[in-house]
Amino acid sequence: MTDALATETPRTDPAIWWRQAAVYQIYPRSFADANGDGLGDIPGIVSRADYLAELGVDAVWLSPFYPSALADGGYDVADYRNVDPRLGTLEDFDRMVAALHERGIKVIVDIVPNHSSDQHVWFQEALEAGRGSAARERYIFREGAGDNGELPPTDWGAAFGGPAWERVADGQWYLHSFATEQPDFNWDHPEVREDFLTTLRFWSDRGVDGFRIDVAHMLTKDLSEPLPSRAELEGMPQDGTHPLSDRDDVHEVYAEWRKVFNEYDPPRTAVAEAWVSSPERRARYASAEGLGQAFNFDLLVADFDATQFRSIITENLEQSASSGSSTTWVLSNHDVTRHATRYGLPALEGSPEKQGVAWVKAGGPADWVDRERGLRRARAATLLLLGLPGSTYLYQGEELGLHEVAQIPADQRQDPSFFRGADFDGLGRDGCRVPIPWTASGPSFGFGTGDAHLPQPAWFAEYAADVEAADPDSTLSLYREALRLRRLLQAGEQLEWTETGRDDVLSFARPNGWRVVTNFGTAPFDLGADADHVALGPVSDGALPGESTVWIAPAALVR
Numbered sequence: 001m002t003d004a005l006a007t008e009t010p011r012t013d014p015a016i017w018w019r020q021a022a023v024y025q026i027y028p029r030s031f032a033d034a035n036g037d038g039l040g041d042i043p044g045i046v047s048r049a050d051y052l053a054e055l056g057v058d059a060v061w062l063s064p065f066y067p068s069a070l071a072d073g074g075y076d077v078a079d080y081r082n083v084d085p086r087l088g089t090l091e092d093f094d095r096m097v098a099a100l101h102e103r104g105i106k107v108i109v110d111i112v113p114n115h116s117s118d119q120h121v122w123f124q125e126a127l128e129a130g131r132g133s134a135a136r137e138r139y140i141f142r143e144g145a146g147d148n149g150e151l152p153p154t155d156w157g158a159a160f161g162g163p164a165w166e167r168v169a170d171g172q173w174y175l176h177s178f179a180t181e182q183p184d185f186n187w188d189h190p191e192v193r194e195d196f197l198t199t200l201r202f203w204s205d206r207g208v209d210g211f212r213i214d215v216a217h218m219l220t221k222d223l224s225e226p227l228p229s230r231a232e233l234e235g236m237p238q239d240g241t242h243p244l245s246d247r248d249d250v251h252e253v254y255a256e257w258r259k260v261f262n263e264y265d266p267p268r269t270a271v272a273e274a275w276v277s278s279p280e281r282r283a284r285y286a287s288a289e290g291l292g293q294a295f296n297f298d299l300l301v302a303d304f305d306a307t308q309f310r311s312i313i314t315e316n317l318e319q320s321a322s323s324g325s326s327t328t329w330v331l332s333n334h335d336v337t338r339h340a341t342r343y344g345l346p347a348l349e350g351s352p353e354k355q356g357v358a359w360v361k362a363g364g365p366a367d368w369v370d371r372e373r374g375l376r377r378a379r380a381a382t383l384l385l386l387g388l389p390g391s392t393y394l395y396q397g398e399e400l401g402l403h404e405v406a407q408i409p410a411d412q413r414q415d416p417s418f419f420r421g422a423d424f425d426g427l428g429r430d431g432c433r434v435p436i437p438w439t440a441s442g443p444s445f446g447f448g449t450g451d452a453h454l455p456q457p458a459w460f461a462e463y464a465a466d467v468e469a470a471d472p473d474s475t476l477s478l479y480r481e482a483l484r485l486r487r488l489l490q491a492g493e494q495l496e497w498t499e500t501g502r503d504d505v506l507s508f509a510r511p512n513g514w515r516v517v518t519n520f521g522t523a524p525f526d527l528g529a530d531a532d533h534v535a536l537g538p539v540s541d542g543a544l545p546g547e548s549t550v551w552i553a554p555a556a557l558v559r
C-alpha cells in the first residue's frame with residue numbers, strides 16, 4: 001500500500017478540516033486521572049496525547065470541564081470561562097491545547113447555552129435579588145398557578161423526569177428543562193447573548209478550534225401568556241413556530257455566533273446537538289451562516305440493519321449537500337448505551353430489533369448481552385462509518401470495543417435521569433461513562449492511582465488499552481489502521497452505491513476507487529476478485545464473513 005493518494009484531502013485545508021474529520025469525544029472526568037482523586041482531569045488528557053496521536057484522530061471534543069456541582073455530569077456549568085479546580089487550571093488547559101496541536105489534533109469544546117448551573121453567579125444573584133429584579137430577568141421566573149401561586153405555572157415536564165418548574169424561597173418558580181439544578185436562560189436578554197459571545201471569544205483566543213453546542217435547538221422560547229399546557233405543546237407543529245423547540249428565531253443567535261467564529265483565521269467551527277423533527281430542520285443548523293454542522297443521530301437509534309443504514313446514509317448525504325455542510329456520523333456518545341452492547345442485545349419478540357427496549361425490560365443483566373456478537377457488529381458498523389463521506393464522532397472507549405456497564409449499584413450512580421425517572425434505556429447514562437481501562441492490572445485499570453468515580457467491572461481487564469495495543473487483531477488495532485487508511489479514502493465527498501444482489505449486504509464506492517462492503521447478515525458474501533484487494537477487514541476463503549465490513553483498495557494501491 002502506498003500513500004500516493006493522500007494529497008488534497010479536506011484535512012489538509014485549514015478552513016475545512018472539519019468536513020471529513022474523525023473526532024474523538026473525551027468525557028474528561030472519565031478519561032484519565034493524573035492526580036489520583038478518582039476524577040479524570042486535564043493533565044490526564046495531556047498524559048494520553050501520544051495515545052490520541054497514535055490512534056490517528058483529527059480532533060478531540062471535550063465534554064464540559066468547567067466548574068460544576070456535577071448535578072448533570074458537568075452540563076450544569078457554574079462558570080463558562082474557567083476549568084473545574086478538580087480537573088486542573090486554565091494553564092493546564094493551555095498546555096493540553098499545545099500538546100494536542102503539536103500532534104496535529106484540533107480541539108473542540110462543549111458550550112452549554114440553554115441553561116447554567118444553579119451555582120452560577122447570575123442565578124445566585126437572581127435568587128437573592130428577589131421577584132421583579134433585573135437579575136431574575138436573565139432566567140425564566142414566573143408566578144405560580146393556584147390561589148396562592150402554590151402550583152407550577154404549567155404542567156410541563158423536565159427531560160430528566162418530574163416537573164420543569166421549581167419553586168424558590170419567595171414563592172416564584174423558575175423553568176428548568178433538564179435537572180432542577182439547571183435553570184434555563186432567558187435568550188431574549190441582551191446580557192445573556194453578549195455573555196456567550198464573550199465565552200466563544202475567550203476559548204477561541206486560547207486556541208480552541210471549534211465548539212459543540214449543547215441542545216442547540218432549545219435556546220429561544222416564546223413564553224407569551226397564556227402559556228400552553230403540556231398536551232397543547234405536544235400537539236403543536238415542529239415547524240419553527242413551536243414555543244419551546246427548534247424555533248426559527250434561534251438562528252438569529254447562531255448568525256451572531258458565526259460572526260465571532262469568522263473573526264478568527266481559520267474560522268472556528270461548530271457542530272449543533274439539535275434534536276429536531278426532520279433532516280430538513282437539522283440542515284438549518286448546519287448552514288454556513290450559522291453553526292456550520294449538525295449532529296445526525298439517526299444511526300444511534302437505528303438497528304444493525306442494511307435497509308435502515310442505507311436509507312439513513314442516503315437521506316443524510318442529500319440533506320447535508322443541500323445545506324452545503326458535510327454530514328456527521330455517530331454510533332456512541334456519553335448519552336446512550338454503547339453500540340457494542342446495543343448490537344449484542346436480543347430482539348424482543350413481536351418488536352423490531354430495538355435493543356434499548358430489550359435492555360430496559362431485562363433490567364440489564366450481563367447474560368442478556370452477547371458481547372462477542374455485539375462487538376463483531378460494532379466493528380462492522382464503525383468500519384462502514386469511517387468509510388463514509390462526512391465527519392465521524394467516536395466516543396472514548398469504543399476504540400477498545402468497550403461494552404456498557406449495566407451493573408452499577410443505585411447508590412453509586414450519578415445520572416440525574418436515573419433518579420428522576422426519565423427513560424434513557426432504563427438505567428440512565430452512567431454505564432457508558434465508567435472510566436476507561438488503560439492497563440489490565442493496577443488501581444482503576446490505569447485510569448488513576450486510586451478508585452475511579454464510577455465502579456469498573458473486573459471484565460474491563462480484557463479491554464485494556466495496553467492489552468489491545470499489543471494485539472494486531474484487537475479493536476484498537478483495527479481503529480488505528482482504519483484511521484490511517486481513512487486519510488487515503490477520504491479524498492472527495494461522494495459515495496455511489498453498488499448493487500450486491502443481497503438485501504443484507506451494502507457496498508459503496510468512493511470517488512478515488514476505494515470501496516466499502518458490509519455484510520449485515522450471517523451468511524458469507526463472496527467477494528470475487530475483490531478478495532485480492534482487501535485493505536482492511538476479515539476475508540475467509542474469498543468471502544466476507546457475516547456481520548463484518550471490508551475496505552477494498554483501488555487496484556493501483558495494491559502491492
Ligand code: NOJ
Binds near residue numbers: 075112214335
Ligand atoms: C445534552 C447532553 O449531551 C447531555 O449529556 C445533557 O444532560 C443535556 N444536553 C443537558 O445539558
